[in-house]
Amino acid sequence: MSGEPRLALAVSPTPAALAAAEELKRRYEWVPIAQAEMVVALGGDGFLLQSLHQMLDRRRSLPIFGMNLGTVGFLMNEFSADLLEDRLGRAKTVKVQPLRMDAVTVDGTKISIPAINEVSLLRETRQTAWIEISIDGRVVLPELVADGVLVATPVGSTAYNLSAQGPILPLDSSLIALTPISAFRPRRWRGAILPDRTRVTFRVLDPVKRPVSAVADQREVRDVAQIDVSIDRTTQLTLMFDPEHALDDRIAREQFAF
The missing domain is CATH 2.60.200.30 (Probable inorganic polyphosphate/atp-NAD kinase; domain 2)
Incomplete structure (x- = not known):
């Protein structure tokens, strides 16, 4: 991943997330979170929330790209081990203030x-x-x-x-x-x-x-x-999504769900 952002991997302690992490570790280079520029989080919405809170505890908040290995995954992207660098390069960002x-x-x-x-x-x-x-x-x-x-x-x-x-x-x-x-x-x-x-x-x-x-x-x-x-206007977090994720569209559709 020469020339690509330095990535850290955050993994939920579930069998599916741990198995996916092993596959990603074989295919890409990873660094400790203290050296990273982005975080890839594997799990569900609850784990993503936990990862965001860890960013709040750090002096430097890193963008998080979540991949769903949980249940609902409303705030997560679809899991795939392929073309991760390309997905991160094309990802759109959403700013979140707690x-x-x-x-x-x-x-x-x-x-x-x-x-x-x-x-x-x-x-x-x-x-x-x-x-x-x-x-x-x-x-x-x-x-x-x-x-x-x-x-x-x-x-x-x-x-x-x-x-x-x-x-x-x-x-x-x-x-x-x-x-x-x-x-x-x-x-x-x-x-x-x-x-x-x-x-x-x-x-x-x-x-x-x-x-x-x-x-x-x-x-x-x-x-x-x-x-x-x-x-809290002094704090800002960043979520990353695939362009086709269309989170706003998903939120809009939820208003008409029965």
């Missing part, structure tokens, strides 16, 4: 965690959560009685947000989705679509009797009292 969750727990602990898909608030017990919602410092919903509520990015709008009946957002929409989870009151509120410059604040109204946890992608903070969620 959410930043700033949480304060009942005992006053402050925790800040990034989220690429969504930040969700979930009741910890059988009792429903009581949550006040503010937008840019203004209370817009004094009391949401529900199992929870979430904020999703366009990338995450087809994940948990979709299963909670939230809207699907085009990747270039500069929007975020605010979606209730099994709302009891107000019963008819279905959520909101907001500009991605919005800061959403959740205040748990009875955090002792009705405890709530906050989850940024897969990282949980229990017994939260207040959570601020906004786009």
Whole structure:
């Protein structure tokens, strides 16, 4: 691969991904991620999300080209060991900015965690959560009685947000989705679509009797009292797709799926 970008390989610990990795190792040259210019990730959407989070922990974020060896693979390209250099040379890029969750727990602990898909608030017990919602410092919903509520990015709008009946957002929409989870009151509120410059604040109204946890992608903070969620404009991640992948078309088609 002389003259080609230096590539690192990230592999999900599944039999299919490990077998595909062995084939790629026989056919191409790979370097440690610290020396790489791009990352090829083998796995499913969950593994791609994990790989993106690893980029957030690094000083230098690398573009990631995912190949599907998982189940759904919505954000992944089709796996093929052939013509990898050509595929990477023709790949189109999508820029992703994560959410930043700033949480304060009942005992006053402050925790800040990034989220690429969504930040969700979930009741910890059988009792429903009581949550006040503010937008840019203004209370817009004094009391949401529900199992929870979430904020999703366009990338995450087809994940948990979709299963909670939230809207699907085009990747270039500069929007975020605010979606209730099994709302009891107000019963008819279905959520909101907001500009991605919005800061959403959740205040748990009875955090002792009705405890709530906050989850940024897969990282949980229990017994939260207040959570601020906004786009982190200091951070940018890059996904790479085959030109024929047409991720925007796939997202558009999901809006008409039954």
